Amino acid sequence: MNKLDYITRQLAKAQKKRFEHYVVTRIWHLLNDLSIKFVTQQYVSRPDGRALTDIFFPQLQIHIEVDEGYHKKLIDEDRLREADIINATGHEIIRIDVTQKIEAINAEIDQVIQRIKQKKVDSTSFSPWDIEFDYSPEKFIGKGFIDISDDCSFFRKHEAASCFGKSFKNYSLQYGEVQHPTELNKSLWFPKLYANEKWNNLISNDEKIITEYSKSEDIQLTIEKVLKKGYLNRIVFARVKSSLGDTMYRFKGEYELDLLNTNSVNGLIWRKVSDRVNTYKSTEAH
Amino acid sequence: MNKLDYITRQLAKAQKKRFEHYVVTRIWHLLNDLSIKFVTQQYVSRPDGRALTDIFFPQLQIHIEVDEGYHKKLIDEDRLREADIINATGHEIIRIDVTQKIEAINAEIDQVIQRIKQKKVDSTSFSPWDIEFDYSPEKFIGKGFIDISDDCSFFRKHEAASCFGKSFKNYSLQYGEVQHPTELNKSLWFPKLYANEKWNNLISNDEKIITEYSKSEDIQLTIEKVLKKGYLNRIVFARVKSSLGDTMYRFKGEYELDLLNTNSVNGLIWRKVSDRVNTYKSTEAH
Numbered sequence: 001m002n003k004l005d006y007i008t009r010q011l012a013k014a015q016k017k018r019f020e021h022y023v024v025t026r027i028w029h030l031l032n033d034l035s036i037k038f039v040t041q042q043y044v045s046r047p048d049g050r051a052l053t054d055i056f057f058p059q060l061q062i063h064i065e066v067d068e069g070y071h072k073k074l075i076d077e078d079r080l081r082e083a084d085i086i087n088a089t090g091h092e093i094i095r096i097d098v099t100q101k102i103e104a105i106n107a108e109i110d111q112v113i114q115r116i117k118q119k120k121v122d123s124t125s126f127s128p129w130d131i132e133f134d135y136s137p138e139k140f141i142g143k144g145f146i147d148i149s150d151d152c153s154f155f156r157k158h159e160a161a162s163c164f165g166k167s168f169k170n171y172s173l174q175y176g177e178v179q180h181p182t183e184l185n186k187s188l189w190f191p192k193l194y195a196n197e198k199w200n201n202l203i204s205n206d207e208k209i210i211t212e213y214s215k216s217e218d219i220q221l222t223i224e225k226v227l228k229k230g231y232l233n234r235i236v237f238a239r240v241k242s243s244l245g246d247t248m249y250r251f252k253g254e255y256e257l258d259l260l261n262t263n264s265v266n267g268l269i270w271r272k273v274s275d276r277v278n279t280y281k282s283t284e285a286h
Numbered sequence: 287m288n289k290l291d292y293i294t295r296q297l298a299k300a301q302k303k304r305f306e307h308y309v310v311t312r313i314w315h316l317l318n319d320l321s322i323k324f325v326t327q328q329y330v331s332r333p334d335g336r337a338l339t340d341i342f343f344p345q346l347q348i349h350i351e352v353d354e355g356y357h358k359k360l361i362d363e364d365r366l367r368e369a370d371i372i373n374a375t376g377h378e379i380i381r382i383d384v385t386q387k388i389e390a391i392n393a394e395i396d397q398v399i400q401r402i403k404q405k406k407v408d409s410t411s412f413s414p415w416d417i418e419f420d421y422s423p424e425k426f427i428g429k430g431f432i433d434i435s436d437d438c439s440f441f442r443k444h445e446a447a448s449c450f451g452k453s454f455k456n457y458s459l460q461y462g463e464v465q466h467p468t469e470l471n472k473s474l475w476f477p478k479l480y481a482n483e484k485w486n487n488l489i490s491n492d493e494k495i496i497t498e499y500s501k502s503e504d505i506q507l508t509i510e511k512v513l514k515k516g517y518l519n520r521i522v523f524a525r526v527k528s529s530l531g532d533t534m535y536r537f538k539g540e541y542e543l544d545l546l547n548t549n550s551v552n553g554l555i556w557r558k559v560s561d562r563v564n565t566y567k568s569t570e571a572h
Contacts, residue, residue: 002387002388003388004305004308004384004387004388004391007308007388008304008305008307008308009304011304011307011308011311012302012304012307012308016298018294018295018297018298019290019294021294021297021298022290022293022294022297022298025297025311025312025315026311026315029311029312029315029316030315030316030318032316034388034389098290101288101290102288102289102290102293102320103320105290
């Protein structure tokens with residue numbers, strides 16, 4: 001995917017809501033900076049629940065919401081189920097009131113653009129949008145870590161797994177969990193964090209707790225298997241549908257099994273212990 | 287309709303063609319001039335046939351066509367039938383090649399914007415876009431004429447008719463033809479220039495000839511009625527669906543009956559005699 005593809009696909013999304021569409025296209029074109037990535041219609045988790053923001057700038061953690069003056073935007077629960085929902089706690093949210101005259105709306109948009117530009121200038125960690133590199137293990141191996149603020153997701157499981165000291169080949173990961181190649185007491189986990197055929201998994205709105213709950217086998221049996229494997233810490237890449245409809249694996253942080261609360265009623269309870277995990281160069285000979 | 291409504295409706299149209307959509311929204315937002323009117327997806331007649339241009343600036347007679355590198359855009363014949371097709375002979379047509387990289391496309395768009403701005407500066411007849419005034423008889427009465435280059439259309443027949451020396455009331459024009467209030471040997475005509483239940487009317491691509499052909503009565507009878515009424519000149523406002531789907535009456539010029547070629551085989555042949563007609567203040571007491 002090149003930037004033209006990405007941008008045109010993102011901008012063509014807000015079709016039916018013409019005020020939202022006007023604001024989104026105007027911000028993007030007048031910002032006029034190909035080093036800044038954006039996502040339209042981003043699902044977010046906030047302390048007050050799930051929401052949809054109209055344009056999101058991941059490098060700057062700014063969201064824009066178009067306020068049309070009536071009820072909150074309805075969220076399509078069906079799409080939400082598999083959606084790439086990111087935790088927006090601590091992000092900056094700017095509202096634009098489109099119930100005004102066009103001159104006033106345009107003036108508000110100009111201010112938003114100034115704010116975005118200023119935040120880019122002020123940022124100490126800004127790195128330019130590189131659409132190929134964004135999804136490559138090398139980016140995160142080079143940094144030495146993946147942080148929740150990195151807006152990290154991969155198209156394939158083996159790409160995510162290759163950040164941790166071993167180069168995995170495509171199709172080499174058949175299962176949803178694999179041992180961490182370097183930190184051997186941990187695993188890499190690629191769950192669906194929503195109800196599906198086999199699991200009733202769930203992530204809390206603040207993303208601090210993941211509940212793992214098997215549908216197809218006795219919970220007690222699942223717990224025993226997990227304890228037997230012995231990985232009480234998991235680095236989580238959740239399987240999601242991206243904003244453009246692609247299946248992706250979104251970095252969620254490192255979680256640890258909460259042994260006290262894990263039982264056959266609750267299921268397995270995983271608590272976030274870190275927003276950041278270390279990455280490692282592959283130690284294999286080439 | 288205010289400008290925000292008009293603009294957001296126009297920009298939301300090119301939804302499914304994402305490259306076209308990118309170019310259209312970018313030109314509009316970066317041009318950033320509310321004094322310039324635009325129309326997206328304008329049907330045009332050109333000497334080489336009918337076409338659809340992606341963004342049209344009526345005051346400047348500039349059209350932009352997005353060139354996606356494959357076949358010409360298909361025209362939906364069904365929508366075309368009633369469409370507001372304007373004669374683009376003599377208009378400037380600029381193509382933008384979207385098969386390039388985004389940086390090159392953006393550079394081409396910047397040049398187009400410079401061209402539009404320059405043409406506005408150079409124009410001796412530019413008057414700022416006034417969305418209410420655009421559709422009011424007063425605008426054209428004030429000018430003293432309506433010219434084909436004025437991009438003149440009205441939402442209602444009585445508004446068009448009120449440009450010629452008498453204030454017509456809404457719903458006062460039941461029929462498709464009414465005597466010109468000032469130039470008494472002429473009429474104002476509001477035809478459908480496409481095949482419909484009662485008529486097989488047609489306008490040529492260069493808009494020089496209108497053929498009037500009745501389906502429901504003997505042509506010879508129609509000819510006799512027209513000759514009896516005695517209006518051998520008609521000022522034509524064709525009934526069309528505007529680019530936003532509204533029914534409107536589009537000024538086409540003054541036409542004169544071609545007596546030599548009018549017969550029961552050809553139907554009535556009307557030839558354009560002028561692109562410009564005079565307007566008149568209402569002479570009624572208020």
